[in-house]
Amino acid sequence: MTASTHDSWLHIDKSRDEPIHAQIYNRFKQAIESGALNHGDRVPSTRVLASTLNVARGTVENAYAMLLGEGIFNARGQAGCYINAPYKQTAVLVTAGSRKPAAQPALLATANSPPSHVFLPGSPAYDAFPRKIWSRLASRRARSLSATELSFRDPFGYLPLRQSIAAYLRLSRGVVCDAHQICITHGYQGALDFLLKCLPMQHQEVWMEDPAYLFAARAIDAAGAKRIPVPVDHEGLVISEGILRAPRAALAIVTPSHQSPLGMALSWSRRMQLLDWAGKAEAWVVEDDYDGEFRYSGYPLPSLKSLDQYDRVIYAGSFSKTLFPALRLGYLVLPQPLVALCQQKAQLFQPGGAIGPQLIVNDFMAEGYFSKHLKKMRALYAERREITRQTLVDHLAPHLEINTHKNGMHFVANIISPHADHVIADQFNRYGYGIHALSRWSASSSHNGLIIGFTNVPNRATAEHATQQLLACFQQLS
Numbered sequence: 411m412t413a414s415t416h417d418s419w420l421h422i423d424k425s426r427d428e429p430i431h432a433q434i435y436n437r438f439k440q441a442i443e444s445g446a447l448n449h450g451d452r453v454p455s456t457r458v459l460a461s462t463l464n465v466a467r468g469t470v471e472n473a474y475a476m477l478l479g480e481g482i483f484n485a486r487g488q489a490g491c492y493i494n495a496p497y498k499q500t501a502v503l504v505t506a507g508s509r510k511p512a513a514q515p516a517l518l519a520t521a522n523s524p525p526s527h528v529f530l531p532g533s534p535a536y537d538a539f540p541r542k543i544w545s546r547l548a549s550r551r552a553r554s555l556s557a558t559e560l561s562f563r564d565p566f567g568y569l570p571l572r573q574s575i576a577a578y579l580r581l582s583r584g585v586v587c588d589a590h591q592i593c594i595t596h597g598y599q600g601a602l603d604f605l606l607k608c609l610p611m612q613h614q615e616v617w618m619e620d621p622a623y624l625f626a627a628r629a630i631d632a633a634g635a636k637r638i639p640v641p642v643d644h645e646g647l648v649i650s651e652g653i654l655r656a657p658r659a660a661l662a663i664v665t666p667s668h669q670s671p672l673g674m675a676l677s678w679s680r681r682m683q684l685l686d687w688a689g690k691a692e693a694w695v696v697e698d699d700y701d702g703e704f705r706y707s708g709y710p711l712p713s714l715k716s717l718d719q720y721d722r723v724i725y726a727g728s729f730s731k732t733l734f735p736a737l738r739l740g741y742l743v744l745p746q747p748l749v750a751l752c753q754q755k756a757q758l759f760q761p762g763g764a765i766g767p768q769l770i771v772n773d774f775m776a777e778g779y780f781s782k783h784l785k786k787m788r789a790l791y792a793e794r795r796e797i798t799r800q801t802l803v804d805h806l807a808p809h810l811e812i813n814t815h816k817n818g819m820h821f822v823a824n825i826i827s828p829h830a831d832h833v834i835a836d837q838f839n840r841y842g843y844g845i846h847a848l849s850r851w852s853a854s855s856s857h858n859g860l861i862i863g864f865t866n867v868p869n870r871a872t873a874e875h876a877t878q879q880l881l882a883c884f885q886q887l888s
């Protein structure tokens with residue numbers, strides 16, 4: 411079936427305060443909920459819908475971008491957009507006095523459906539990605555590929571991109587480095603994987619924050635290294651504890667700008683202690699600066715690398731948060747003593763990947779779109795963060811206590827009622843979400859909370875809907 415542009419469900423009211431793009435967005439969601447639209451139905455083109463509703467095409471494009479961003483529309487290239495609702499996002503009705511609403515089969519995600527991006531931690535706002543600029547830059551590059559680009563082989567990556575990154579890091583993260591120290595990688599995962607091939611870590615001790623990014627822990631295990639969990643307090647990694655547990659560790663992996671996942675920044679004195687230890691122990695420190703760009707009051711914090719007088723810090727950046735994760739593009743800034751070794755290893759392991767995305771990202775940075783995009787996302791995320799936080803506080807205060815660090819793309823909500831985070835997360839994710847349980851990121855049993863992303867919560871209605879479903883999980887399990 412095709413969603414006809416004359417259907418009454420698509421009625422919009424220009425006299426209302428609600429922006430037109432939000433009305434279009436809401437009409438589509440309501441039509442799916444009511445059954446007027448079904449999984450697989452074709453959506454009218456933006457041109458046709460704009461002309462039918464007599465609104466600007468950009469208005470319809472905004473609404474479609476939000477629906478695409480939430481995975482409610484599925485784009486199939488030239489074939490157009492289709493409704494993607496293998497399960498319906500019917501609201502959970504929680505009425506006064508009904509403490510245990512029964513699970514509603516219509517809500518449950520199918521085993522293979524991708525998780526909704528609402529509340530998924532660590533995803534940039536897919537509805538706000540500048541698709542038009544990106545596709546213009548991509549097609550321009552595709553049309554003009556030179557012989558040099560077609561035969562490109564530098565295993566450290568496309569030099570102009572490395573120069574753009576060096577210029578960007580100097581300005582925004584205080585990192586003073588030269589392009590020859592920068593190695594392009596397949597995101598942070600590829601960066602860590604490459605490093606662990608360059609610096610063989612078998613049986614070596616590695617400090618890891620506890621809790622820490624799940625992937626990093628797995629990568630250390632896979633490299634045959636010995637993971638040393640080091641606790642984190644309100645100032646970040648407790649360096650004295652690391653020294654007590656493994657004074658001769660070969661490597662420490664840290665997230666100083668925004669501890670992953672708890673959210674605090676590593677304090678000044680801890681930064682100094684960490685660098686002093688690394689200098690004396692001749693250990694390497696990986697600074698995973700995965701979302702340091704997103705700070706909502708004051709300027710972004712300077713990076714640890716910018717303070718690194720011993721040249722022991724390996725800075726790792728990624729475009730997964732600033733652009734989009736499927737790009738699989740990240741980079742390392744190597745200390746001088748590691749450059750020659752890594753260059754040699756790069757010949758063998760080819761960490762950087764294909765040239766196409768590197769050309770586009772370079773143009774995106776060099777032509778000023780990157781800094782404009784980050785500025786826009788900072789403002790958008792600050793708004794979405796507040797909407798999400800407030801909605802959770804309004805409905806879930808007896809269960810959750812939200813940590814309020816003013817940075818990053820997610821926050822942690824500690825569970826204060828007697829529920830285990832993984833039980834709540836598993837139940838909630840059966841509705842099609844991808845929330846994370848904090849305890850699964852931790853080596854100790856002291857953490858019980860939910861890691862909640864807010865960047866793909868476009869409005870209060872979406873936040874309310876997801877929050878009601880989360881509340882229903884707590885009530886079902888009481």
Ligand SMILES: Cc1ncc(COP(=O)(O)O)c(C=O)c1O
Pocket residue numbers: 532596597598599600623665670698700728729730735739740
């Ligand atoms: C702590 C942390 N570091 C880095 C990344 C980025 O990883 P990648 O560049 O491999 O997508 C993520 C993504 O979620 C993350 O949570």
